[in-house]
Each structure stands twice: as structure tokens, then as C-alpha cells.
Amino acid sequence: MTQEHPRTPGSGASADPARPAPRGRRELPVRDLHARITDWFADAARDLPWREPGCSPWGILVSEVMLQQTPVVRVLPVWREWLERWPSPAHLAAEPAGAAVRHWGRLGYPRRALRLHAAASAMVARHDGEVPRTYEELLALPGVGTYTAAAVAAFAFGRRETVVDTNIRRVHARLFGGTALPAPALTAAETRRAVDLLPEDDALSVRWNAAVMELGAVVCTARSPLCDACPVLDACAWVAAGRPAPDYVPKGQAWAGTDRQVRGAIVAVLRDAHAPVPRSVLLEAPVDLALGTGAVEVAGGAPGTLSALHGLRAPLEQLERALAGLMADGLAEETDGGIRLPA
DNA sequence: AAAACGTGGAG
DNA sequence: TCTCCAAGTTT
Numbered sequence: 001m002t003q004e005h006p007r008t009p010g011s012g013a014s015a016d017p018a019r020p021a022p023r024g025r026r027e028l029p030v031r032d033l034h035a036r037i038t039d040w041f042a043d044a045a046r047d048l049p050w051r052e053p054g055c056s057p058w059g060i061l062v063s064e065v066m067l068q069q070t071p072v073v074r075v076l077p078v079w080r081e082w083l084e085r086w087p088s089p090a091h092l093a094a095e096p097a098g099a100a101v102r103h104w105g106r107l108g109y110p111r112r113a114l115r116l117h118a119a120a121s122a123m124v125a126r127h128d129g130e131v132p133r134t135y136e137e138l139l140a141l142p143g144v145g146t147y148t149a150a151a152v153a154a155f156a157f158g159r160r161e162t163v164v165d166t167n168i169r170r171v172h173a174r175l176f177g178g179t180a181l182p183a184p185a186l187t188a189a190e191t192r193r194a195v196d197l198l199p200e201d202d203a204l205s206v207r208w209n210a211a212v213m214e215l216g217a218v219v220c221t222a223r224s225p226l227c228d229a230c231p232v233l234d235a236c237a238w239v240a241a242g243r244p245a246p247d248y249v250p251k252g253q254a255w256a257g258t259d260r261q262v263r264g265a266i267v268a269v270l271r272d273a274h275a276p277v278p279r280s281v282l283l284e285a286p287v288d289l290a291l292g293t294g295a296v297e298v299a300g301g302a303p304g305t306l307s308a309l310h311g312l313r314a315p316l317e318q319l320e321r322a323l324a325g326l327m328a329d330g331l332a333e334e335t336d337g338g339i340r341l342p343a
Numbered sequence: 344a345a346a347a348c349g350t351g352g353a354g
Numbered sequence: 355t356c357t358c359c360a361a362g363t364t365t
Contacts, residue, residue: 110349
């Protein structure tokens, strides 16, 4: 998702992360580190529904998948609706996959909804309708990768797992590495460091994982960190080094004119239609897309119509390619009446 | 291993 | 306005 790209160094000439920490930094025993950050968490943790004691493992799994690349505030309402509608894997598995996609709304990456549905079916088939308790079993579920498997094992089942997400990576990079950002991609050294840092005690390890993640999410943020509120400010290698700028700039994802934009527009139409949409309508005829920011703000065609997409460089071809991609992914199906979400 | 895969709020 | 980027996974 990110890529190295040379950039002018920040103001600090002391940006070399390899050199010893300047005199301002305090070396903190790992025990104290655990205590500082988990104590901070005990006080500062946000009240999130999937953190409540009564939340089911299924609720936690759903939250973790929804939170992949997606901000908490946007997940909240969708998560509530899902859990009310589908309180267990069996409830979701009993519905067509298209229902999962439809109720995913505009969360983004709708294939996650599809995979959650497939995961629910797998849990019914292989785990008696329960969320499995081990990292290995979790990892085998569709849409569950190393982060999500570790997070669910830890947060739903209290297991001692090494959880590494983007927040944790950033906190570690600053606190120990002295850099503004972690490497573009997860490195073996980072994983090793996370393993080494994990408290021995099961219960403490769970709190530690949640606490470091929370610290990265609300204090040690990517853009403008709130260092004044940081419980380990005096131990931070990055602060001690004068908060040097990142040595690369994360590569943003292109959006305008991409297949992803077109796929998003098509899925939006299918999601809001409650009957199959004729291919011709989907590709050419005016349709009220009611889309959000820039989704169809492209040159050519009447605004607010799918035909507006023909203003793209490879208009019709691109539409057909995008549609084919959606069908290949299982996000769309062709029937007699036209295209629809999967049944 | 690089690239694809959505979305909308914030700076 | 426009770029950045938010609890990643898959191929």
C-alpha cells in the first residue's frame, strides 16, 4: 500500500535512527513500559461496543473485519445494524451473500462483506456455528489474515498473541526506532520486536495489545501526534531525536478514473436496486446513482448518470472490465433480468 | 512482491 | 480543492 520514495529530510539533522538516543531520552524497563501504557489505557480507552464485556466473539470478529482500513466512526452504525440483524454466524450464513453486501452500505471494500459471509458459512460447516478460538483456525477463515486472526484470538478469547497493526507499528517505530513512520511494509525485525515486547502474562498481553493500538489510534497518530498526552513521551526515541520527518512518503492510491471507482459506482447501483439491473441500463442509460464524493465526477456524459463514466479514457471497455471483475469476485451475478448482487 | 481493492472526513 | 489515510487481505 505504501512505497519508498525519496524525500527531503526534515529539519532535524539528527534524523539518523541508528545512532544512540540523545540525552533527553529515558531508557524504560519493559515492565514499566507495560505499566505506563496499560495504565494510560485503563483511563483513556474509548467506549466501543465491541470492547464491552458482553460482546460476543462474533461481534468482535465482525468489528475487526469492518475496521480493516476503515475508521471507527464509520464502522459504528454499520456494526450495530449487522449485529442486530445477524447476532451469530448462523444468522448471517442463512442469508444470501448479497444481503451481506447490501447491508455493508458504503463502508468500502465490499468484498469484505462477501468474505464475512463466507466465513460465517465456514463456521457453521466446520466449527458448529462458533467463532474458532485459535489463531490457526481463525487464519483459515476467508477475509481473516494475520492481524485479524491474532486480534480475535486475543480480544475475543483472551489468548496471548502478537498483534501487529498499523497503529502498533507506528508506535514501535517512534518509541524504539526513532522514526516518524514504520517501514512501508511489515519487516521481520518489526515482528521480532513485537514478539519480544509482548508481556508473558496472558491477561496483561491482551491489555497491552489493545493499549498500544489505542495509543497509536488516538495519541501517536500518523498526522499530528498529541505528544503532550503520551504516557511514554520521555522514553520516545523519535521525540528525543527531534521528531525527524519520515524518510519516505507513503504512496497514495489513485482513484479518479480507476477501475475501483467504476466498481464502486456499479456496486452502488446494485446495492440500491432491489431487482436485477439490465446490462444496458448499467452500462449506458441514465441512472440516479446518488453517489458520494467524486464518484461520478468525470468528464463527459450527464452528471449523475452511469453514462457519465464514458468520459473516462477507456469508457465502455472499462465498464465491462469492471463488471467482469465484480462478477469474477462474486460481487455481482448475471441473471435473465440483468445484473444483481449475489443470491 | 507489488498491486488491486472503496470510502469519506480531516487538514 | 486535493491529498492523506483509517484496527488489512488476497493474488
